[in-house]
Amino acid sequence: MQARDALNYDYSVAKCFTYSTILFGIIGMLIGVVIAYQMAFPELNYLAGEYGTYSRLRPLHTSGVIFGFLLSGVFATWYYIGQRVLKVSMAESKFLMIIGKLHFWIYMIVILTAVVTLFLGISTSKEYAELEWPLDIGVVVLWVLWGVSIFGLIGIRREKTLYISMWYFIATFLGVAMLYLFNNMEVPTYFVSGMGKWYHSVSMYAGTNDAMVQWWYGHNAVAFVFTVPIIAMSYYFLPKESGQPIYSYKLSLLSFWGLMFVYLWAGGHHLLYSTVPDWVQTMGSIFSIILILPSWGSAINMLLTMKGEWGQLKSNPLIKFMILASTFYMFSTLEGPIQAIKSVNALAHFTDWIPGHVHDGTLGWVGFMLMAALFHMAPRMYKKELFSKKLMEAQFWLQTTGIVLYFSSMWIAGITQGMMWRATDQFGNLAYSFIDTVTVLIPYYAIRATGGLMYLVGFLMFTYNMYKTITAGKDISSEPQNASPMSA
Amino acid sequence: MNMETIRELQAYGYIFFTIFLAVILYSYIYHLYRDEKTGTRNYEKYSNMALNDNINDLPVEEISPLNKEKE
Numbered sequence: 001m002q003a004r005d006a007l008n009y010d011y012s013v014a015k016c017f018t019y020s021t022i023l024f025g026i027i028g029m030l031i032g033v034v035i036a037y038q039m040a041f042p043e044l045n046y047l048a049g050e051y052g053t054y055s056r057l058r059p060l061h062t063s064g065v066i067f068g069f070l071l072s073g074v075f076a077t078w079y080y081i082g083q084r085v086l087k088v089s090m091a092e093s094k095f096l097m098i099i100g101k102l103h104f105w106i107y108m109i110v111i112l113t114a115v116v117t118l119f120l121g122i123s124t125s126k127e128y129a130e131l132e133w134p135l136d137i138g139v140v141v142l143w144v145l146w147g148v149s150i151f152g153l154i155g156i157r158r159e160k161t162l163y164i165s166m167w168y169f170i171a172t173f174l175g176v177a178m179l180y181l182f183n184n185m186e187v188p189t190y191f192v193s194g195m196g197k198w199y200h201s202v203s204m205y206a207g208t209n210d211a212m213v214q215w216w217y218g219h220n221a222v223a224f225v226f227t228v229p230i231i232a233m234s235y236y237f238l239p240k241e242s243g244q245p246i247y248s249y250k251l252s253l254l255s256f257w258g259l260m261f262v263y264l265w266a267g268g269h270h271l272l273y274s275t276v277p278d279w280v281q282t283m284g285s286i287f288s289i290i291l292i293l294p295s296w297g298s299a300i301n302m303l304l305t306m307k308g309e310w311g312q313l314k315s316n317p318l319i320k321f322m323i324l325a326s327t328f329y330m331f332s333t334l335e336g337p338i339q340a341i342k343s344v345n346a347l348a349h350f351t352d353w354i355p356g357h358v359h360d361g362t363l364g365w366v367g368f369m370l371m372a373a374l375f376h377m378a379p380r381m382y383k384k385e386l387f388s389k390k391l392m393e394a395q396f397w398l399q400t401t402g403i404v405l406y407f408s409s410m411w412i413a414g415i416t417q418g419m420m421w422r423a424t425d426q427f428g429n430l431a432y433s434f435i436d437t438v439t440v441l442i443p444y445y446a447i448r449a450t451g452g453l454m455y456l457v458g459f460l461m462f463t464y465n466m467y468k469t470i471t472a473g474k475d476i477s478s479e480p481q482n483a484s485p486m487s488a
Numbered sequence: 489m490n491m492e493t494i495r496e497l498q499a500y501g502y503i504f505f506t507i508f509l510a511v512i513l514y515s516y517i518y519h520l521y522r523d524e525k526t527g528t529r530n531y532e533k534y535s536n537m538a539l540n541d542n543i544n545d546l547p548v549e550e551i552s553p554l555n556k557e558k559e
Contacts, residue, residue: 007543084541160549163537236538245535250520253531257516279498479542 009083010090011381013100017076018374018381020108022463024068027115029456031061036449040442051119059130060118065362066128066225068111073370074229075107075146078169080377081236082150085165086157096152103145110138124201126214128221129183132199136184143180147173164252168232171260175224183217208275212268219267222361228259230325230366231298233373238302238322241376242312243482247304251297258294262287269340272349281342288340295333302326316483317392321372324400328364332357347422352441352448353414356407363403363455371462378466379484384473386486391465399458405451413444 038044038054045053079100083089090097114131117123123130131139150173154162162170186201203210239246246252268276268284303326306312312319335357339348348354379386386392420440423431476485523529536548 009543085537087543087547089543158551159537159547160551161534163534239535239538243539245539249531249534253520254517
């Protein structure tokens with residue numbers, strides 16, 4: 001025991017990824033707000049020549065928030081939670097420290113190169129998989145380094161059983177590895193046929209097969225990047241911050257295996273009424289609906305963890321962030337399956353309701369959980385009180401209002417759009433042309449962009465609060481057991 | 489193979505998988521509760537891994553006696 005008395009958890013890698021979470025959060029969300037305003041005010045497309053057009057910026061927004069903001073957050077929380085629930089410090093292994101730091105720097109190089117190449121318009125044109133093959137190799141390297149870090153730390157652990165969050169982190173690692181490799185199987189055109197630049201490639205699959213692999217990947221990117229690691233965070237941070245044990249640990253295990261089994265089959269719902277086999281479409285629909293069960297299993301478990309302790313919602317804004325995140329998780333995991341029903345999809349597909357749904361999940365569930373996680377980590381990593389509780393409260397309400405504006409405008413816009421697209425006159429001719437729908441939707445686009453702007457301003461408030469916590473927060477003498485200390 | 493046969497096979501497959509997966513699901517739930525009842529495992533105490541996670545806190549389950557000796 002004496003040897004461990006002098007030992008502390010080493011957060012140096014977690015801190016690096018905390019900074020990159022904030023950096024890529026600002027970049028990704030800022031671009032998101034710009035392209036949202038471009039839809040409301042198309043002349044904004046021409047501010048920066050080819051570099052400022054919607055088509056150039058959209059993959060930057062999605063890649064920026066998914067692979068920049070979110071993955072950084074996943075890595076930051078992994079390097080924090082991993083040590084704590086395995087009860088082993090990174091400082092105990094020089095090898096793992098080097099791997100951790102290498103992981104961070106290779107990650108930064110890959111993501112910054114991705115930002116530059118996407119600005120230059122270098123893209124495979126596969127949604128959420130736009131990076132060309134040299135960068136894909138970089139992604140594989142950084143992913144393997146993360147794997148070494150995960151299994152290395154597990155290898156030297158003191159705690160015999162892996163905590164539920166560990167299972168979710170491992171699932172993220174394995175799931176993304178499999179999905180990313182198979183969807184990014186690409187043929188470098190220059191080396192095979194002398195066509196294009198050396199970095200250009202085409203997918204190894206063609207036509208319908210490409211579509212099926214793409215959406216098996218695309219939907220499971222939502223599963224294994226947006227959902228699985230965020231559940232890992234909530235199973236750690238909510239009990240820890242509230243001081244309450246998980247309501248039912250058994251339910252967390254059942255939901256885990258349920259989610260793992262069901263999610264992988266649901267991607268077909270992106271291709272309803274397309275050329276993929278009918279059974280793939282039906283399976284996609286059915287599995288999407290079954291997904292409600294494991295998703296709600298986790299979400300309800302989080303809400304019930306607060307049983308008898310709801311007073312904490314009033315006193316602790318971090319609990320508020322996490323409970324709203326869980327609520328949005330329930331909300332978007334009900335909305336998604338509804339959209340995957342074939343008859344609903346006939347109306348909803350390709351409309352604004354879909355990005356509306358995605359942003360319920362990303363802004364409400366992912367964003368809130370990640371910010372709460374970093375707020376919880378800050379006093380423990382920097383030994384400082386959180387800078388301002390009032391600012392946190394203001395941020396919470398500003399961002400919540402922003403999300404409500406976002407999804408409500410997109411509901412109305414999406415359903416209006418879907419109804420107008422299918423409206424016919426008495427002879428069966430289409431009643432509206434495409435531009436008619438665009439004209440009708442412009443006010444909703446303005447509301448959506450403003451909702452997004454409010455969320456971005458909230459994120460800047462979060463950044464300021466984190467910055468002031470690190471630089472000017474009151475020192476704390478000992479680590480808080482549960483509720484994070486914060487100045488009024 | 490004609491379409492009718494394909495549809496028939498699909499229907500048998502559907503029934504088989506529905507029953508098979510339901511059995512797996514309930515068996516797993518039964519396994520979780522049985523293990524707790526027989527004292528093989530106490531799942532609920534694992535929540536303490538997050539609550540008592542200081543480096544000096546005792547692990548909920550020590551990994552092996554060998555590691556303990558090392559300290």
